[in-house]
Every structure is written in C-alpha cells, then in structure tokens.
Amino acid sequence: MPFVSPEIFAKQTLASIQDYSILSWRAVSNLFTRPRYMADIYTQMDYIGVGSMPIVVLTGFFTGCVLALQSATSLEAFGSVSLTGNLVALSMVKELGPVLTGLMVSGRNASGMASEIGSMKVTEQIDAMRALGTDPVRKLVTPRLYATIFMLFFLTIMSDACGIAGGALISIALLGLNGSSYFHNSYRALQYGDVVQGLAKPLFSGFIIATVGCYFGMNTKGGTQGVGKATTQAVVISSVFIIIVDLIVTRAMIGIFGR
C-alpha cells in the first residue's frame, strides 16, 4: 500500500465522507419523489430478509445456547442458576440479538451489494443506466436501503426469539431448570426500555449495511481486483460502524430509559 502525505490523506478522507453523506441523503430522500421502484424494494426484501433467515436463526439459536451454558456456570457460584432466563433474555434482546444479526447480515449483504454494484460499475453498466435516463442511486441504492432497514428489524426479533429458545433448550435439557419458570423469568426481566433499545439498533445497523455496501460498490475502480477490494472494505467498515454505533445508541438509551 503506497504511503501518502497527511494532507492528501486528510483531503481524501474528507472527500469520502462528503460523498458518503451525499449518497446516503439521496438514497433516503429518493423514496419521497417519483419514480419509485417498489418492485425492486420487494425483490431486495426477499433477497436480504428471507435469504438471511437461515444464518440469523442459526446464529441466534446457538448464541442463546452458549449464553445459557456460560452464564449458568457463573450464576451457580451465587446459587442463582434460576436467573439464567433473565440473563439470556436481557443479553439477547438488548445486545447480542441486534449486534450479531447486524454483523451476520453485514457479512452476507454488504458484501453482496458492494460486489454486485461494483461489477456493474467496472463494466460500465452504471454509466449505461445513467445514459438510459435512470438514476442509479434511485434504482439500486434506495431499494436496498429501505429493504435492509425494514427486514433487519424483523430479523432481529427472530434472532432474539431463537436465542431465548436456545437458552431454554439448554436450561431445560442440561441444567435441569423448569421451562415455565425460565420463560416467566425471561419475560419478567424485560422492560419497555430494553425492548425499545433492542429494536432501535437494527434501524441504525440496516442503514449502515446498505449505505456502506452501496457506497463502496458505486465507487469501485480497477476491474475485478477493485471489486474484491470494495467487497472486503464494505464488510470491514460496516461491521466496525455497527459496533461503534451500537455503543452510541446503548449510551443514549441508558440516558433516556435509565437502564
């Protein structure tokens, strides 16, 4: 990787932030003006939402299982194994469900968006689209953005539910806890603020996944090697952004709800 002067690096970084911001704003605002590509939104919902279901379900379920096993070991020292349900539910709904789902969907879809749009960019298909009178941001980015935000919200709920179910399986089958008591404790542990926190996070993650994936796709340069680079960057940067924004949202929610 060639070294560049701090001045050039700063200028390039600022220009990238500017381009990213403009792309994001156009992607969001396009939905409020015609033409709208509703069929593309539904296609992307199917691809992103339904297509990501297996990995989200499996990840959520096994995370719940592991969480129950690990927490039971610690809780046993205090004689509180019965609180396993509380811990699994709170951890899954507030933190692990939204973050892990975001990361999984990022790995699958930010890379897919960057490579698909990037391939179109290097083969002049994006220019052809513009030459044919179609706004590529409206046609390619806006449907992916709204589809990701919408579907990630429901995927997170699914992941939370599977995680709690996984925890229940371990608690009942291996730890010998009462199933009814596990679910009762889980339900009782969750408060309004926890659920709001857990469901606010996927909205931000969905935005990050789609905008970062599409941004790197739209700015791909240099043929197939460039497509590979754009794909890698999209996954790395969207994953890091998801975790950083998770911290910010968590702090904000604690400030609002006090927990």
Place this chain on the structure above:
Amino acid sequence: MTADLAQSGSATLQQEPDSQEPIVVVDDVSIIFDVKPVLQNISFTVQRGETRIILGPAGGGKSVLMKLVNGLLKPDTGSIHVFGHDVSTMPEVDLFKLRSRIGMVFQESALFDSLSVGDNVAYRLHEDRVSEEEVHSRVIEALQFVALENTIDKIPSELSGGMRRRVSIARAIITHPDLILYDSPTGGLDPITSTTIIDLVIKQRDVTQTTSLVITHRIQDAYLLARSRFNTQTEKVEQIPNNGIDDSTKFLVLNEGKVVFDGTTEELVHSNDPWLKEYLS
C-alpha cells in the same frame, strides 16, 4: 421496419424549433484526471443529420469526449451544448430527461448482464411505463434492425462480442433518439464482424438521418462509413458510385487530447499535416 424508423426519426426532427442550430457544440473543453490532461481546449460542432467520426490513436481521450457530450462526465473548463442545453452545468435530474433524446452504444456494450436481451433492449420503454404489447412489438422491431430477433430470450453472456454490440445498438435506437453516440462500436471485434457493425451504423444514418458521433481507431471503418450508403431497394450497404463520399460524414481527429483535424473526408485525405499523413498511411 426501416420505413417506420425513418418516419419516427423525421417526426422527432420536426419537433426542433430551429433546424439550423447545431445539435452538439463543444467549446474550448478541457479535462484533467488526477494530474494528467486528458482533453485540452477541444472545440467542434455537429450539425443536424451529420455523422461525425472521431478518429485517433487509443488513449487519446475519445471515449472521455463521448461521455462529456452525454453529460456522464463534467469538463473542468469550457462548455458543451447538446440540443441547445448546456450539459456541462446541467443538474443530473435534468440530464436524465435530456438523455431520453440520446442513444449511446458503449465500448464494451455495457448490457445489463442479469437481464435478458429483450429486457435490455426494452429497458428504457419499461422505465417510461410503456404498455407490454407495445414494448414487445418495438423490441422485435429494434432486434430485427440488427438481425437478432431470435435472441430475445437469451442473456448477454450467451452471445458473442459482435452480437452483444448489435444488441447494444438495438437498445440505443429503440426510442428513435435524435442523437446517437457510438463509442468504439467495432473495438475488439474481428474485421468481418466490424463490417457488420459499421453496416448497421450506415443503415441507421441513411434510413433515419439521425445525427451521430462515431468513435473509432480503425481507419478502414472510418473510410467505409464515409464511402458507403444504404440502398433501400436492395436493403444492402454498397459503395457510393464513382468514388463518391457521403456529404453528411465529417471527421474529427484527436491525438493526445488535442484536435489534430476537423473537417470533411476530402480535406482529411488531402491534409498536409505530417502526423496525420503518417497516421492515415
């Protein structure tokens, strides 16, 4: 079919308020990529019904010039007027509307690889919400023009390079544009396929009298365009008798981002410029 295209082409031409006004006016245009000047002080005009051949060695800025004319790139200095509108300062939203009057054939075809040939050709009609019945008949009409009507359900990866280029021409002409931009339509093709593509460009030129810009680095293609015509009786391209030259075909020669020559075929052949003589030989 050809009569239909001719009719629609002339219909759109009649909509122009001032038929004497040039279709394309490029005025003192320069563009730099990173630190390298790609085009320097380029000026030329293209009149209505004219076919302007942009000739020059590879890497001379021809494709960049084509993208500037279509508003896909913005010049650093100078202005470009297309149909009287300044595309160098026009917002992208307005450019989308203007581009409905411009057809473009890309160097590598740039077909949408996930769509069938039929959907590629119909792309702009679908965007305009044209009824499916009309879309189908117009797609067949455009594909018949390039003799590829049997490929309608294929996807671009199933076609040869020459066939892809012909589909790209069909996609460009389906809306009967007032200006067609051909970016190296014969680039990377064998001589026989190149002749087929040039024949289509000649056919389009002579049937509809559409204004066009044709980029090529093959001198033989340029001469073929200048010295041939489409015979509507025999439906074939033939050489103009008595070594005749098509009056509507003019040349612009670029080298290293600068205009080396701007004029008619006759002037080009008799030019005394040493570089031009060597290049043409």
